């Protein structure tokens with residue numbers, strides 16, 4: 001009985017759904033956006049079966065050749081150099097396989113690139129080595145740095161938790177504008193099916209609509225220097241009410257400064273003081 005109660009408490013507990021890499025994980029993180037669902041489907045039902053079938057077929061051919069055409073069994077090898085039928089087949093069949101992959105792939109790419117009307121706009125700026133965020137419509141701006149191992153609180157995942165968090169409402173379209181202030185980075189959130197390069201001097205756009213409240217983690221996915229592994233992304237997907245109350249708080253705490261360069265300069269001074 002006690003066990004049952006614990007089990008109930010475990011599943012009913014307010015600890016929100018979190019998506020992050022797990023030990024011994026195979027495959028993708030659970031999908032929480034329509035795009036990631038489609039991506040997982042494409043991987044599980046199109047790519048994986050095709051890859052498996054091709055690998056098994058090639059392995060079968062190799063074993064068949066090794067066994068049946070070895071020197072002792074086949075001392076006088078055939079002198080054939082051309083076979084029109086065979087050549088047509090091994091050209092046409094791979095082409096057909098590529099077409100089978102291309103059709104759903106282009107459909108999905110189109111879906112990713114077509115950004116619906118945004119409810120929230122978020123700007124992510126890559127720095128060596130942390131992310132800066134802006135909510136341009138709300139005049140909010142803050143930097144998000146990884147929490148060092150020694151400062152981690154219980155439940156915060158190592159190398160993934162950040163000091164300030166991105167907060168977005170559930171079931172709303174969030175448009176993300178991604179850029180960089182120094183070198184190339186990439187803003188990647190596996191559970192959202194989002195990965196976009198952050199290029200200096202250019203803005204890349206993408207979007208997501210998270211359908212489940214919770215905490216989601218991502219990482220920079222473009223090798224950007226020695227601390228590339230230490231600039232994670234933490235997104236909290238919350239209810240509309242929680243988002244509204246966060247906005248009120250954030251507008252005071254993270255009010256955008258007119259001169260953005262001073263924000264960075266201040267941050268750098270703060271960091272130096274910490275050291």
Ligand SMILES: [Cu+2]
Nearest residue numbers: 220222224228
């Ligand atoms: Cu990086």
